[in-house]
Amino acid sequence: MNRNERVRYMYALKERLVRESRTDLLRFTLSTMPTFEPADFHRRYYGVLTKFAHREIKKLMVFMPPQHGKSEGSTRRLPSFILGERPDTRVAIVSYNAPKARKFNREIQRIIDTPEYQEIFPETCLNSSNVTTVAGSWLRNADECEIVGHLGGFKTVGVGGALTGEPVDVLIMDDIYKDAKTAWSATVRESVSDWYDTVAETRLHNKSQQLIVFTRWHEDDLAGTLLRQQGEYHPTENPNGWVVVIYQAIKQGSPTEYDPRQEGEALWDERHNIEKLEAIRKRNPHVFDSLYQQDPKPSEGLMYDIGFTEYQTRPATKYCIRKAYVDTADTGADYLCAIVYDETEIGNYLVDVLYTQKPMEYTEPELARILTKHGVQECVVESNNGGRGFQRAVERQCRLIGNAKTKFKWFHQKDNKEVRINVNSAAVQNLTFMPFGWVKLFPEFASAINGYMKIGKNPHDDAPDALTGTIEKRKNKVKSDVAGLFGR
Incomplete structure (x- = not known):
């Protein structure tokens, strides 16, 4: 292969990668985050998120242990990808408080500003200046950003904050409980549920999508409440239910579509091996089941207390x-x-x-x-x-x-x-x-x-x-x- 052929080959390869990045979230993430080294479960996780981005899933819950990369996919790359594919989409991102939500805001801005992103999605860009009020310009600030020349954009808000203005097409709720103390507080759980009922849900319409992604702390958290009220998705028996994807730190039970591991295998052995996980389990089995196995049970209600x-x-x-x-x-x-x-x-x-x-x-x-x-x-x-x-x-x-x-x-x-x-x-x-x-x-x-x-x-x-x-x-x-x- 001579030099001209190599140049043509590299150009064709790059074009193919760009095309793939426009339709697949994992390929998009690899293109915009070259340091990302996905494990097998990341590939499956990003596959589910791609289905969500393509509107094949309307309501999705993903439960995953801490420090396994859930937010990178769900709350940084996914909204950036959706706004690239559909720049008229109105995205709202919710976290446990405003500072955390604003951090997601800054990270999404940085992704959209990169040359790699602009090469993949040239129609999606933000105002080059920081704009805090409308004044005839496209907003770009710590709480809200609008896509230049389009109807879409993204808002970030902490639980308890306002979601006024336009309807929400995609609602992403990530880590809406700060820690165990807040999740185990009946008062906090009630306030989160009330905020969802009176603020978040009121901004949704018939075609809106919802994604809840966090680590389970308590059976009566928002996810548990919604599952009891609305149930899990079934194409004929419950088409309005939630698609639920659970990644346990240590696999229990039979392989599933989203998690084909054999029983006893660690989710991300390169980062959190069995020895480390078992040591955590030994210190506090109850917390481990909730936090790492996504099987929350309040200790005060346990039979064998x-x-x-x-x-x-x-x-x-x-x-x-x-x-x-x-x-x-x-x-x-x-x-x-x-x-x-x-x-x-x-x-x-x-x-x-x-x-x-x-x-x-x-x-x-x-x-x-x-x-x-x-x-x-x-x-x-x-x-x-x-x-x-x-x-x-x-x-x-x-x-x-x-x-x-x-x-x-x-x-x-x-x-x-x-x-x-x-x-x-x-x-x-x-x-x-x-x-x-x-x-x-x-x-x-x-x-x-x-x-x-x-x-x-x-x-x-x-x-x-x-x-x-x-x-x-x-x-x-x-x-x-x-x-x-x-x-x-």
């Missing part, structure tokens, strides 16, 4: 039998929960857990392997909804791999699950001893236990149900008068 004592070595006892309690999945959305534990006169010492939504093709041989590995003497299986057949299949698997030790029992659970969990909650906490580091050993099980609420709808109750069963099945001969046990 006392917590569990951890053990490293089980103490010598007069009585000990290794048992397993199995609660099979009732439906495809439920979890199978199998708990292996040592029953003693002091209490139950949890040894291992199988907690999964995987099908029977996986759970039957896996449970047989676990029972055999731990030398389980007695396995109790709830017979409800196919439990009897599951028990027979697991027993057959055990015998095939040489386990003749485990004795299987089945029973029909006729009592109300919610009542059982509530009535036995104190005994469960007082008589259950968790292995040291159990939150890390069994993260999804631990989240289901530590996040289970006394009042309100819980997404899953399989783990608390099985843990309750281990207490209900304690033998009568187990010593009940244990000094100090109920005083901790």
